[in-house]
Amino acid sequence: MYNRRMKHALFVLLALAQTAYPTSTGKAYKFEQVAPGVYYATSTGAMVTGSNNVAIVGDRDVLVVDTGTSPAAARAFIEDLKVLTTKPIRYVVNTHFHYDHTDGNQVYAGKADIIAHDYVKYAIEKLDVLHREPYLTSQLTNVPARIETLKKAGRERELAVAQQGWEELREIRPTPPNVTYSTKKVLNLGNREVQLLFLGRGHTNGDTVVYLPKEKIVATGDLMESQIAYMGDAQFTEWITTLDALKKIDFDLDLPGHGIPFGDKSRITAFQGYLRDLINQGLRLKAEGKTPDETAKLVDLTKYRDTFPQIQGKGADIRGVRRLYAWSDEQTRGSKNR
Numbered sequence: 625m626y627n628r629r630m631k632h633a634l635f636v637l638l639a640l641a642q643t644a645y646p647t648s649t650g651k652a653y654k655f656e657q658v659a660p661g662v663y664y665a666t667s668t669g670a671m672v673t674g675s676n677n678v679a680i681v682g683d684r685d686v687l688v689v690d691t692g693t694s695p696a697a698a699r700a701f702i703e704d705l706k707v708l709t710t711k712p713i714r715y716v717v718n719t720h721f722h723y724d725h726t727d728g729n730q731v732y733a734g735k736a737d738i739i740a741h742d743y744v745k746y747a748i749e750k751l752d753v754l755h756r757e758p759y760l761t762s763q764l765t766n767v768p769a770r771i772e773t774l775k776k777a778g779r780e781r782e783l784a785v786a787q788q789g790w791e792e793l794r795e796i797r798p799t800p801p802n803v804t805y806s807t808k809k810v811l812n813l814g815n816r817e818v819q820l821l822f823l824g825r826g827h828t829n830g831d832t833v834v835y836l837p838k839e840k841i842v843a844t845g846d847l848m849e850s851q852i853a854y855m856g857d858a859q860f861t862e863w864i865t866t867l868d869a870l871k872k873i874d875f876d877l878d879l880p881g882h883g884i885p886f887g888d889k890s891r892i893t894a895f896q897g898y899l900r901d902l903i904n905q906g907l908r909l910k911a912e913g914k915t916p917d918e919t920a921k922l923v924d925l926t927k928y929r930d931t932f933p934q935i936q937g938k939g940a941d942i943r944g945v946r947r948l949y950a951w952s953d954e955q956t957r958g959s960k961n962r
Contacts, residue, residue, distance in 0.1 A: 650704025652697065655679065656885075659839045661816065663708060664879050665701065672789030673697040674724035675881045678834065678843045679705055682813020685714035688736075689834050689843045690881065691728030693763075696792040698728025715739055715811055717820060718801055719845025719881060720828045721747035722854075723759040729799035739809065740801040741822050743830025748800040757856045757943055763793060823870055826863035827853055835873060843879040844870065848892055850883030852932050855944030860903050860951055864896045894931040901925055902940060906948045920945040 645656040655663040661681040667673040674693025718740035774783035809820040819835040827846045834843040909919040920942040929935035
């Protein structure tokens, strides 16, 4: 019988088929060539690398999108990139300020221009990013817990990778971009135009969309993933509006910060629906006096699991729900001050 589980399995197989691009593999990264000179980089599993990255090779220069979760990951990326090109990395773009996209910045500092939206510079300089979310839970809490789990399970190879990743965190020195922009910045890598676009607040207050107009490709960081994104810094209703602006861009392929490449804009629409339902259900439960922890268990977003199979049942990430409550209070204070 064709049940929901079978449908999910088919979705995964189809998604994998969509990413069957020519592939080159280094020690830490696998590079899928999604267009001539455009590469989507994901982890081989040999080390903790963080977000998926993008390398764009022009006739003269190379641009790298995001720098990974540690200086060690950035160094490994630079070394692995030599499999593809010997051209210099002139530009590095941070799609937003979160640790898994920026904690390799220090390796590029002084060697390439690190470019991001104005807010990214502010956040890295002012928000004490190594002592707040998402670093606090994802690294300082979850990594030691994972190490203990792997020890008990005797999974030696995964344990070695996790322990190595934990040690590499000690080296991190938060490094802000040295070049910023507010709305749009255009770069030329030599016969290849790259546009950096701020479409509005969403996943954070300063998300960059990297757009290749000739190739009709976007790299969206965590503004739009192929899965459900972290929401601990979300501007919820603005995120929905910003995604409308994203859908208006003429592109055929999205290279997200996490997940897999996709081209169907209906995935964006589905995520907008997820956000709307999370807002509506979450604020209703808040009005009923439920705590964020209670609401995180009660919200029902399972109708979106055909698009986002990682949704296994009721519930949402507690960090996103806590942010939803805080965001709601911010909206209330703002309306009273008008």
